[in-house]
Amino acid sequence: MNESKNFLESIVEKDLQSGKYKEIVTRFPPEPNGFPHIGHAKSIFINFGIAREYNGHCNLRMDDTNPTTEDTKYVEALKDAVIWLGYKWDGNVRFTSDYFPALYEYAKKLITMGKAYVDSLSEEEIREYRGTVTEAGKRSKFAQRSISENLDLLERMKNGEFAEGEHVLRAKIDMAAPNMKLRDPLLYRIRHAHHFRTGNEWKIYPMYDFAHCLSDYIEGVTHSICTLEFENNRDIYNWVLDTLELEPPRPYQHEFARLNINYTVMSKRKLLELVEGGYVNGWDDPRLPTIAGYRRKGYTAEAILTFCDQVGVAKANSIVDVSQLEFCIRDDLNKKVPRVLCVLNPLKVTIENYEGREEIDAPYYPHDVPKEGSRKLPFSREIYINREDFEENPPKGYYRLTPQQPVRLRHGYIISCKEIIKDDAGNIIEIKAAYYPDSKSGNDTSGIKVKSAIQWVSADSAKEVEVRLYERLYKSEFPEGIEDLNPNSLQIIKNALIEPAVVTEKPDKRFQFEREGYFYADPLDYTDEKPVFNKIVGLKDSWGKKKTEKQPRAKKSQEKKIQIDGEVTPMTPQQEKFFQRYTQELKLNNEVANTLARDEILSSLYEEALTLLNTPVNLANLIVNEVAREIKEKGFEALQFAAKELAQLTAMLDEEKISNKIAKQVFEEMAKSGKNPTKIVEEKGLVQISDPALIEPIIEEVIAKNPDNVEKFKAGNKKLLGFFVGQALKATGGKANPKIVNELVAKKLG
RNA sequence: UGGGGUAUCGCCAAGCGGUAAGGCACCAGUUUUUGGUACUGGCAUUCGGGGGUUCGAAUCCCUCUACCCCAUCCA
Numbered sequence: 001m002n003e004s005k006n007f008l009e010s011i012v013e014k015d016l017q018s019g020k021y022k023e024i025v026t027r028f029p030p031e032p033n034g035f036p037h038i039g040h041a042k043s044i045f046i047n048f049g050i051a052r053e054y055n056g057h058c059n060l061r062m063d064d065t066n067p068t069t070e071d072t073k074y075v076e077a078l079k080d081a082v083i084w085l086g087y088k089w090d091g092n093v094r095f096t097s098d099y100f101p102a103l104y105e106y107a108k109k110l111i112t113m114g115k116a117y118v119d120s121l122s123e124e125e126i127r128e129y130r131g132t133v134t135e136a137g138k139r140s141k142f143a144q145r146s147i148s149e150n151l152d153l154l155e156r157m158k159n160g161e162f163a164e165g166e167h168v169l170r171a172k173i174d175m176a177a178p179n180m181k182l183r184d185p186l187l188y189r190i191r192h193a194h195h196f197r198t199g200n201e202w203k204i205y206p207m208y209d210f211a212h213c214l215s216d217y218i219e220g221v222t223h224s225i226c227t228l229e230f231e232n233n234r235d236i237y238n239w240v241l242d243t244l245e246l247e248p249p250r251p252y253q254h255e256f257a258r259l260n261i262n263y264t265v266m267s268k269r270k271l272l273e274l275v276e277g278g279y280v281n282g283w284d285d286p287r288l289p290t291i292a293g294y295r296r297k298g299y300t301a302e303a304i305l306t307f308c309d310q311v312g313v314a315k316a317n318s319i320v321d322v323s324q325l326e327f328c329i330r331d332d333l334n335k336k337v338p339r340v341l342c343v344l345n346p347l348k349v350t351i352e353n354y355e356g357r358e359e360i361d362a363p364y365y366p367h368d369v370p371k372e373g374s375r376k377l378p379f380s381r382e383i384y385i386n387r388e389d390f391e392e393n394p395p396k397g398y399y400r401l402t403p404q405q406p407v408r409l410r411h412g413y414i415i416s417c418k419e420i421i422k423d424d425a426g427n428i429i430e431i432k433a434a435y436y437p438d439s440k441s442g443n444d445t446s447g448i449k450v451k452s453a454i455q456w457v458s459a460d461s462a463k464e465v466e467v468r469l470y471e472r473l474y475k476s477e478f479p480e481g482i483e484d485l486n487p488n489s490l491q492i493i494k495n496a497l498i499e500p501a502v503v504t505e506k507p508d509k510r511f512q513f514e515r516e517g518y519f520y521a522d523p524l525d526y527t528d529e530k531p532v533f534n535k536i537v538g539l540k541d542s543w544g545k546k547k548t549e550k551q552p553r554a555k556k557s558q559e560k561k562i563q564i565d566g567e568v569t570p571m572t573p574q575q576e577k578f579f580q581r582y583t584q585e586l587k588l589n590n591e592v593a594n595t596l597a598r599d600e601i602l603s604s605l606y607e608e609a610l611t612l613l614n615t616p617v618n619l620a621n622l623i624v625n626e627v628a629r630e631i632k633e634k635g636f637e638a639l640q641f642a643a644k645e646l647a648q649l650t651a652m653l654d655e656e657k658i659s660n661k662i663a664k665q666v667f668e669e670m671a672k673s674g675k676n677p678t679k680i681v682e683e684k685g686l687v688q689i690s691d692p693a694l695i696e697p698i699i700e701e702v703i704a705k706n707p708d709n710v711e712k713f714k715a716g717n718k719k720l721l722g723f724f725v726g727q728a729l730k731a732t733g734g735k736a737n738p739k740i741v742n743e744l745v746a747k748k749l750g
Numbered sequence: 751u752g753g754g755g756u757a758u759c760g761c762c763a764a765g766c767g768g769u770a771a772g773g774c775a776c777c778a779g780u781u782u783u784u785g786g787u788a789c790u791g792g793c794a795u796u797c798g799g800g801g802g803u804u805c806g807a808a809u810c811c812c813u814c815u816a817c818c819c820c821a822u823c824c825a
Contacts, residue, residue, distance in 0.1 A: 003764090031825050135752085177753085216770080366787070368782090412783095443785065451785090512784085514784050544785085595813090659805090712769080717769075740805090
């Protein structure tokens with residue numbers, strides 16, 4: 001498990017601690033209009049994971065408010081995905097459509113409150129009236145309708161008296177809102193369509209923004225977690241819940257960045273295009289990032305979950321490298337799966353000095369995997385090895401069989417090449433070899449050193465199998481469309497040869513084909529007569545990499561990106577006047593003066609404080625930095641202090657009664673409680689300690705407690721000075737005079 | 751162009767005024783009858799840029815830049 005907390009976990013912990021909620025309730029709320037993919041897995045992992053972590057529960061809710069796109073086959077797939085990933089939803093599967101009656105009542109309530117109206121503008125008009133990002137919209141004349149008329153119209157909409165598009169129900173919020181989503185959002189539209197659950201019962205269907213928040217509320221959800229593109233919808237979410245004056249507690253929405261992986265597409269539209277266009281073989285094609293695809297390919301749920309955990313949850317749009325996912329599945333399978341021998345591209349080898357046959361006892365697991373089990377490996381005069389494991393003219397660093405270099409047959413004997421047989425075209429078709437009888441694995445007395453052991457199968461007992469080799473679907477790292485498809489994403493080998501135990505014993509469904517990768521017995525097409533294996537992922541291959549790479553490796557551009565400074569809005573004459581006064585008369589630095597001059601609130605506060613205390617620089621710094629933050633966070637009206645308190649605080653600073661560090665602490669307290677700063681200092685005894693005699697023993701102690709850091713410091717790590725100062729300051733509760741501490745630490749450490 | 755977000759290593763990502771976590775990738779080396787695994791070590795003098803505040807800034811303030819989302823009767 002990822003040890004550091006993500007921002008959602010922090011929020012949940014805070015809400016639990018503050019008593020905002022007694023129990024955490026989350027929900028995974030997909031629309032059943034497509035097959036789930038690994039992006040859903042991330043959402044499932046987060047929602048169910050948080051519920052599990054904090055002993056709450058998580059609902060599975062189908063957000064089925066759009067009858068034209070949804071289908072029950074998708075709800076089954078979604079349910080399967082959750083179960084496969086190992087989670088259990090609370091109670092039954094929920095459906096937004098279950099709440100249609102309740103939602104309808106809430107809509108009537110909004111109308112009654114004068115907060116919603118039936119609009120009869122056309123679709124096009126509604127769009128026009130909405131305005132643009134820079135221009136305010138204008139409200140429909142139908143917003144004037146009376147409550148009773150609205151109520152009547154809504155009921156008749158529900159009863160099917162109107163055609164689609166004739167009317168809609170809208171929230172009455174603000175047609176000039178800077179957030180476009182708030183410009184009287186639609187709440188209901190008329191749809192004469194068949195819904196896969198409610199049939200033809202409803203003629204009106206609620207929109208996402210109306211249905212989602214209320215469904216969350218109805219289910220008692222506490223944390224409504226969704227992806228970043230809903231950030232703008234959060235305002236409506238809150239508006240609906242607040243306006244309806246629902247009994248608390250109510251849910252709050254939090255957004256995280258959706259999952260993206262390079263060489264992969266995740267959008268419903270593009271996935272659909274691949275399937276419908278026949279570029280892949282259905283929704284469970286192993287090249288697809290769908291849950292069904294990964295499953296068919298042989299991925300384990302554990303690997304997917306580990307991956308979700310590793311990539312973390314944050315708010316920055318990002319694209320994760322596929323190698324992270326590949327690592328997860330390799331890492332999982334490495335410790336679970338039996339190793340067997342399979343020859344993908346067979347080359348016949350006749351061992352001329354061997355007669356008869358024998359069975360070699362071979363363990364399924366290597367020494368570093370703590371699992372038991374073994375099988376018999378038949379060996380005979382005729383065997384097959386992989387074509388790539390023999391080279392007539394080997395490149396430098398080649399470890400396998402060559403005319404000069406012997407090689408070990410894994411679990412078996414060492415062989416060496418005696419003769420190369422070629423066909424008329426010059427292709428190698430067979431190797432004549434000799435084996436060393438005293439080199440058998442386990443009791444090798446031959447003393448021959450080989451550089452590698454290769455996989456092989458005995459010709460008389462090997463089984464022919466089909467192996468499907470999958471590579472990334474796209475050749476482009478950030479694929480756009482079908483033009484970026486990798487033409488070689490699927491290679492089918494019809495006549496690979498595998499050792500018999502795999503088919504007869506079936507020790508598992510997943511295997512490592514030694515030196516090749518991990519493979520999975522295809523759950524649909526595999527039969528004992530015609531076994532089929534899918535490649536899950538290859539092994540790491542440092543040899544193959546060495547061979548292919550070498551030359552490209554574009555050197556990264558060393559120069560930093562040059563950033564152009566944009567234009568700064570010029571000051572008004574009034575601001576200019578202030579600026580002049582601040583810089584020249586009061587000797588403030590340009591930056592501080594500039595900030596002050598441009599901000600009316602700050603400057604008036606400053607001017608006022610100046611009349612109480614004539615310390616222009618310290619006062620300006622306090623206002624520009626600390627007060628500005630306070631105003632930014634809470635607003636000017638919420639300020640708990642006035643110019644007088646600021647002057648008092650600054651005065652203490654001037655007298656060096658308190659240090660800057662303490663001043664910040666006092667300021668925070670003052671901003672929170674509105675207490676008088678002098679009083680805070682007195683009550684908490686925050687007066688600065690500047691006497692070296694008092695500080696010195698503390699420093700001694702810090703030094704004594706951190707011998708290794710002293711070492712590091714003496715070895716040249718000068719950054720550690722800050723560490724020691726910090727520790728000493730901490731020991732005094734921040735009261736020690738930092739300047740003095742700095743000096744003393746520097747002196748003591750030489 | 752208004753509003754809402756986001757920027758920390760090649761890719762993810764912690765960090766919330768006092769020593770720049772961790773994972774993947776990569777590079778060395780050790781072990782190895784899988785060119786796998788495991789193990790060891792190396793990988794950000796610097797946090798999008800520029801200023802400011804502070805003894806001390808990735809963290810606070812100002813400002814600029816880049817990218818993402820919003821003008822579906824989709825979710």
